[in-house]
Amino acid sequence: MTQNLPHHFALSPDGRTIVVNGGAKGAGLYDWRTGQMRYVPLPAGFDGFGWGSCSPDGKNLVGVAGMARQHPQVTPGMQLGIIDLATQKTVTFSVYSSTGVFRSPVFRPDGRAVLYVGSGETLFLFDLKTRNSRALLSAEDGFYSIDTPSFISADTVFFVGSGPRNPELREAVRKLGATSPSVSIPYVLRVGSRPEIAHLDFVKRGLSNWVGLPLLMPASRNGERIAFIGLSGSESARKAHLSGGVHRYDLFVMEHGHVRQVTRLENYMAYCAISDDGSTAAFGLHTGPLSDVRSLGRGRIPLELTIVDLNTGQVTHTDFLRRVYSAASN
DSSP: OOOOOOSOOEEOTTSSEEEEEOGGGOEEEEETTTTEEEEEOOOTTEEEEEEEEEOTTSSEEEEEEEEOOSSTTSOOOEEEEEEETTTTEEEEEOOOOTTSOOEEEEEOTTSSEEEEEETTTEEEEEETTTTEEEESSOGGGOEEEEEEEEEEETTEEEEEEEEEOSHHHHHHHHHTTOSSTTSOEEEEEETTSOOEEOOHHHHHHHHHSTTOOOSOOOBOGGGSEEEEEEEOOSHHHHHHHHTTOOOOEEEEEEETTEEEEOOOOOBOEEEEEEOTTSSEEEEEEEOSOTHHHHHHOGGGOOEEEEEEETTTOOEEEOOHHHHHHHHHHO
């Protein structure tokens, strides 16, 4: 059976380890330099650790602990799981979400609370001491979709949102040049306030030219670097896009509002993560010829986990799928 790259992965604060969902084995920790995978087991009754991410000090993981399915027709429950990597002990909490579904949990910089995307595509903050959740976005300030939320300060969240429900925000997006309110736009949210469009110049450029705007924009500590996948900046990539050819992508980074292209791969790419220290990014890279992209369709394009040093631009192909899944089948 063909194995595909997990849709979500995260990097440790120093960029040396990749966190993935190991299913029934627990949280998977992959050292991309040595090719070694280890798993932190979950308590009985849980069979997955999705949307995992590291605490800023690298001592803990937070993720969505999936409860084992008890009946084929009953949707299994979810709990917030926090793993102490030193002791390998997992503590689980029930967090508020009216549908029982939530995702994308990340620690607040002080490690005392966890941000997550809950029902209605709004943001919640779970206090680990009081064990209570509170909404950071009201229902009218919610979105159709929220992706890659992260803290860029103790009280400010950065995320990519599409389809804002707030009429004023929808009008602001339209005035920037968006032809549809469902376009993905970066936002900042200061706790206790309403969301605002972030990086206005970047948004205006993306809406006004052929490059467009990215769907995912994970941020490093304090928002010093923001990684994203975008259309390659070469003339051949531009011509391919304008002529209806296969889109060619590369990884970019934004620093202090300025954007630079880090890779020169010009291939299909999907998903991305950045380390908290801003030194490293990870992404899924198509391993075959560009001609395969259109014939296979997005959901069937083989992707390999790839690492790039954001300081030097050095790209490392991890051979993750072969190393992990072939070893598991032996």
